[in-house]
Amino acid sequence: MARPSPLSRDEFALFRSLQTRWSDNDIYGHMNNVVHYALFDTAINGWLVEQGFLDPVKSEIVGLVVETGCSYFSEMGFPDRVTAGIRIGHIGSSSVRYEIALFCNDEETAAAQGHFVHVYVVKETRQPSPIPKPMRAALEDFLR
Amino acid sequence: MARPSPLSRDEFALFRSLQTRWSDNDIYGHMNNVVHYALFDTAINGWLVEQGFLDPVKSEIVGLVVETGCSYFSEMGFPDRVTAGIRIGHIGSSSVRYEIALFCNDEETAAAQGHFVHVYVVKETRQPSPIPKPMRAALEDFLR
Amino acid sequence: MARPSPLSRDEFALFRSLQTRWSDNDIYGHMNNVVHYALFDTAINGWLVEQGFLDPVKSEIVGLVVETGCSYFSEMGFPDRVTAGIRIGHIGSSSVRYEIALFCNDEETAAAQGHFVHVYVVKETRQPSPIPKPMRAALEDFLR
Amino acid sequence: MARPSPLSRDEFALFRSLQTRWSDNDIYGHMNNVVHYALFDTAINGWLVEQGFLDPVKSEIVGLVVETGCSYFSEMGFPDRVTAGIRIGHIGSSSVRYEIALFCNDEETAAAQGHFVHVYVVKETRQPSPIPKPMRAALEDFLR
Numbered sequence A, B, C, D: 001m002a003r004p005s006p007l008s009r010d011e012f013a014l015f016r017s018l019q020t021r022w023s024d025n026d027i028y029g030h031m032n033n034v035v036h037y038a039l040f041d042t043a044i045n046g047w048l049v050e051q052g053f054l055d056p057v058k059s060e061i062v063g064l065v066v067e068t069g070c071s072y073f074s075e076m077g078f079p080d081r082v083t084a085g086i087r088i089g090h091i092g093s094s095s096v097r098y099e100i101a102l103f104c105n106d107e108e109t110a111a112a113q114g115h116f117v118h119v120y121v122v123k124e125t126r127q128p129s130p131i132p133k134p135m136r137a138a139l140e141d142f143l144r
Helices: A035-050 A133-140 B035-050 B133-140 C035-050 C133-140 D035-050 D133-140
Strands: A014-019 A061-072 A081-091 A095-104 A112-122 B014-019 B061-072 B081-091 B095-104 B112-122 C014-019 C061-072 C081-091 C095-104 C112-122 D014-019 D061-072 D081-091 D095-104 D112-122
Touching: A014 A035, A014 D014, A035 A061, A035 A081, A035 A095, A035 A112, A081 A133, B014 B035, B014 C014, B035 B061, B035 B081, B035 B095, B035 B112, B081 B133, C014 C035, C035 C061, C035 C081, C035 C095, C035 C112, C081 C133, D014 D035, D035 D061, D035 D081, D035 D095, D035 D112, D081 D133
Parallel strands: none
Antiparallel strands: A014 A081, A061 A112, A061 B061, A081 A095, A095 A112, B014 B081, B061 B112, B081 B095, B095 B112, C014 C081, C061 C112, C061 D061, C081 C095, C095 C112, D014 D081, D061 D112, D081 D095, D095 D112
16 A cells, blocks of 8 residues: 655644643654544544534534544654644545644644544434534535 | 454454553543554554563664554443454565454454554664564464 | 652552553653553552442442552553552541552562542532442451 | 642742643543643653753653652643643752642632652663752752
């Protein structure tokens, strides 16, 4: 399978600033591969909360993750600053594919990039739910 | 892109028992999607250490992760027991593709499955290194 | 303030086996000081769940942590096996002080030991709640 | 043992801004008690790195944690912003007691506060080392 090329900042219109933590660095002295996914979650859910589309405690419709992936191009680690670029790869009736690139400090090309797919469900029943219209409209602004 | 089907235990010959932790459960009451990758790392590096192929502090050749991915089929969470099935998808000259399925308690089909690709490098220089022969031989036993 | 001495296994009657994870080791090659608390949570809540005193999703009365502390005597790290010894330091009307020692592999004296204080509250209102009688009786067996 | 009172911002002169993450919230919908310690580490080591007193990969003298503790007064959680106030409780020949309060969003009193004690050691040998003079001088500015 072909390895993707790192994306650059100009392929994104939505950005989130993220902090690294001491515990992100593993025994090899760089950010452990697992942490990138914690940053993806934080970037996207942070944006959804700010936009009023998600209240983690009260929302009746929540996004469950059904697929994730990440390619790692160069090392990052505490205390680097990270900027996440977010775009939408696909919007289905109840699912969204988010694509995220992580930029280290002032770098123009991504140190890592990946995606995750949210399926929106009714929290109580875990049954798929249509994406609410205002959220769908907001997501469409960032469709690539 | 087609969604993969969950694998069953009989597609694996190498298994590792894994514990869940209280902090694995997120606000939705199940294992956060990030934790699956921490379990992948633990299962594979635990096996490599036991086999004598990896000493996290002293090894001069270490595996850096260049690609990971996971599909999530059903929910798990603390205090579930998890069993990881491991097989080898591909062995290159300096890279290995590990495929891992996570089985919840006594379930026969995977709650989640994924892969990650290690590139073996000289720890000091981060230059790719051939996979040592005894390790290659051991991995070949689990090539699917 | 005097530094405590490491406790030995014979000062405990309740034990839990715990796994370490790859990501527990920090850049200094040993278990990061934060992880010990994740192990405390896992040991104690795991026991409470097994005894039927806690269902993390359904329980209406849950233990919130109001105080924690830990002293570190010697280094542990992945892939060490850890055994937690648990005893009860104090039982109040709605609070419990758990004391936990972490033993590395087959060591007789603790690599680290600490405590945490749970206040039992009604999950919805966060108002303190008396400890249910069967749970109190079970805890009293391990009062030091 | 008497429970401490929450400190206020005016008892600190050194502050660090910290982000919360999605995975910080546990099943009870608030920041898990373990995360506070990850924030302590990040605040203090971040300051040490910025001041030039610590390079996590290259420093030959590093701070190992021998004691930690935290009192929790009120709930925080993602996506709250956290500000850490840092002061120095004690400086020994090779040890430092850091005292940290965590303030939630714009609150004036601490949601949680704690301490940790670093013993400075030679990384290779783990033998205690005197605190380097420039670092000692900088720490003294924040002695309470």
